[in-house]
Every structure is written in structure tokens, then in C-alpha cells.
Amino acid sequence: MAEISTTRVGSSKVIPTGKEQIGPGRGNEFSGELNPTDAWLPITESRNSSTLKAAAHLLCSGIGIQLLSLPIAFVSLGWFWGIMCLSIAFSWQLYTKWLLVNLHESFPITGIRYSRFANLSMVAFGEKLGKLLAIFPTMYLSGGTCVLYIIMGGTVMKVFLKSMCDGNTGCAAYKITGAECFLAFICVAILAALFFPNLNSLASVAFVGSVSVLAYCSLLWILPVTKGGSGDGIAKKAVLLTGSMTRIRDALGGFEILALAFRGHNLVLEIQGTLPSSQKQPSKKAMWRAVKISVILNILCVYPIAIAGYWAYGDRMPVDGGILLALAAFYEKKHIIRGLCVLITINYVCAFQIYAMPTFDNLERIFVTKRNEPCPRWMRSMIKLFFGGLTYFIAVTFPFLPRLAAFIGAIGLPVTLVYPCFMCLAIKKPPRFSPTWCLNMGLGSVGTMLTLVFLVVALWSLIDNGFEANFYNP
Helix, strand or coil, rough: CCCCCEEEEECCCEEEECCCCCCCCCCCCCCCCCCHHHHCCCCCCCCCCCCHHHHHHHHHHHCCCCHHHHHHHHHHHHHHHHHHHHHCCCCCCHHHHHHHHCCCCCCCCCCCCCCCCCHHHHHHHHHHHHHHHHHHHHHHHHHHHHHHHHHHHHHHHHHHHHCCCCCCCCHHHHHCCCHHHHHHHHHHHHHCCCCCCCCCHHHHHHHHHHHHHHHHHHHHHHHHHHHHHCCCCCCCCCCCCHHHHHHHHHHHHHHHHHHCECHHHHHHHHHHHCCCCCCCCHHHHHHHHHHHHHHHHHHHHHHHHHHHHHHHHHCCCCCCCCHHHHHHHHCCCHHEEEEEHHHHHHHHHHHHHHHHHHHHHHHHHHHHHHHCCCHHHHHHHHHHHHHHHHHHHHHCCCHHHHHHHHHHHHHHHHHHHHHHHHHHHHCCCCCCCCCHHHHHHHHHHHHHHHHHHHHHHHHHHHHCCCCCCCCCCC
């Protein structure tokens, strides 16, 4: 590697100021990270993606499990506040996503690209604090989301099997256990992961996941609008809203559901890292086009499901399973429900690949750092099998994790609403009390307070409503 002159940014990060050899076989000074081993790791191994591929990654990873629960939030908030809070949450996460896209190449003259959320955090907050703030939440979001996909994917498979039996409890499919459904899901997911060595190679998987999510989201709002409703209309008052303090708690819980519906910020920098970049065409231009495409499609999924689901079922919306179980209970054409289950399972398997990639990247980094050579294919396969076995064990051990989604999700909420704002202040250093400074400081501070409030509300709800932990009994 060529000798590099350096300059210090802040108090803890050294960046190059001259031309550099970024990695094995790479001579473009604007092509990647300073560490040459990054050219061997799954996230930064390939940088020839495109706007459409990035949009597919964003859409597949950005619409997640919480989508099915959106109508539940409207039960507590009502029409006006439900749509208002959904719009606020949507605008807020879109702004922080824009910040991340622009912070990916915070120092364009040097050619440094921050293709991992933790790297950018260390630049912004210092090495120790940056690791403390970012590594646990991002790994927690990546690994934890994969566990939730196993649990929810297995649950959807169970709904599919029950619909095949048409209420016949003696049916062989009816007797298949939740643990067996979890095992089937993780086997398919890890088998698929073995064929894709890096994040850019997952583009075809992301396209399949995006098509499936658009298909099942369309069905989830079209069916209730036509003839999938319960026939009882909307309750004038949700059954849980009995007192003023309880009403406040449920309203805050509803807003939390809406805020947690938008996910994937821990993957934005990684997805942008797959795009090529040059001084004339920085990656942020192509990435922002991808974000706009995914945002438009996201709107077409999120708003209709929240509105149509609440309109059709009101307070009859099941707390566990949301609009999917409502359709399974009230919709007569079971073959449509089976098709929905297949589409949802396909999307969950595809999204699992994207969320697992940062964990694969970190595990491979351990091998690459110690051996100073690319990770061989057999080692990559072993890492993926190990990760699959670990996440399956956690899913079977704690199958009740979806009931803790509000509490668990609040822990990772700062990655979406808070950290990007403070990162912008630390790296860009806008003048104090300027519009940019006030906006980011205000959003970051409010986001921090909301995170604390959501944690208290989630814990309050668990204590008040009761909680049963079914260990090893999915």
C-alpha cells in the first residue's frame, strides 16, 4: 500500500489526504475504504451495483414485520391522529435516511466511503463512544430481525398449513409444530444464503422479495376493501381505552408501532457501499434516486394497509398477527389466504438474506484480520451455517419475542431517528443555531426522549396486560 499522508478529523479519526491503494486490485482513490481487507468482505467486495438494484434492496429490507400491525395503531389513535402520526414518522425517517446517504462520503476529496453504520458512528462520536452507541444496536437489529423473521415466517407457515386442513384437526399438516415450521424456514433461508457471497450478489433475491412484498401488500388492502371485513364496522372506542392514563399509554403505543414500521437504516450505508463512485458521479446521486423509488413504492404499501385494515376490522384486529390473521378469520376464500402466506414467506426469506449480511461481514472480518487473506468458500459456508443454527436456537428458545417487539424495537429506534441527526452535527459541524443545527438538534433530542418514553410505555403495557413466556414451545 502506498505511503499516505494523513490529517486528523475531530479527535480520534485519521483519514488519508493523498492517493491510496484501497484494496487488492483497486487503484481508484475514490473507490472504497482505507482498509485493504474491506475488498475481501461481503459488504464491500463488489461495487458495481445500480440504482434499481439498490432500490430493490431498500424496498425488500424497508418493509418488515411491523407492517401487519399498522391497523392496530389506528385503533388507539383514530383516523386523524393515526394518519398524522404515520406521516410524521414517515417524513422523519426519510430525512434521516437522506442524512445517511450524504454522510456515506463525508469527505469526498479523500475518497473515504463509510459503508458500515459503525464506521460512521466512530468518525462522528469517537472510537470508544461510537462503538458503544452503534455496534450493539446494529448487530442487535441485524441478528434480532433475522430471529423475528424465523418466528414470524414459521408462524405464517403454520397459518398456511391450518388453512390447508380446513379445520380438520386430524389432518397431518395440522399436527406440524411451530419448531418444525421454524426449522423449515431457516433451512430454506440458509440454503439460499450459501449461493450469494456478497451483498451486491443479492440483487436478484432483493428483486424477488420486492415483487412479493408489493404483491402481498396489495392483497392485504384490496381484500378488506372488497369483502374481507368483519361486517361490524369500526368501533367508536377501542376496547382497551378505559381510562385517561390508559388512553395516553395506548396512544403512545400506537405511535410507537408506526415509528417502528420503518426499518433498515442500519443497512442504508451498506447498500450504498455496493454502488460505484467517482468524483464526478458520487454514489449519493444514484443512492438518492434509489431511495426515492423505494419511498414511492413504500407509500403505496404502508398507507393503504393501515387505512383499509382499520376501516374493515376496527378493534377486532388481532393483536398477534394483525391484518393477516384478521383476513384468515373473516375471509372465506382460503386459497387467497394461502397465496398470501406464500408471498409473505418468500419476502421474509429474501429480507433475511439482507439483514444477515452485516453479521456475516463481521464474522468474516475476524477471519480476514487474523489470517490476512480472503475468507475461503468453505469458511463462508460454515459461518452461515453457524449463524443459521444460532438464530434458530434463539427463535425456538424465545418464541414469544414478537410480543416484546415494542420494547425490543424501542432499544434500536435511535438508529433510525436519533443517531443520523447527531452524526450530521458532529461531522458537518453546521454553525450553532443555524437552521440545519436547530433541525438536527431538535429531532435528535426529541427522538431520544421518545425512545425513553416508548421503553416505559412498552414495559408498562407488558406489566399491565400480563405476559406469558413460552420457552421452547413455539
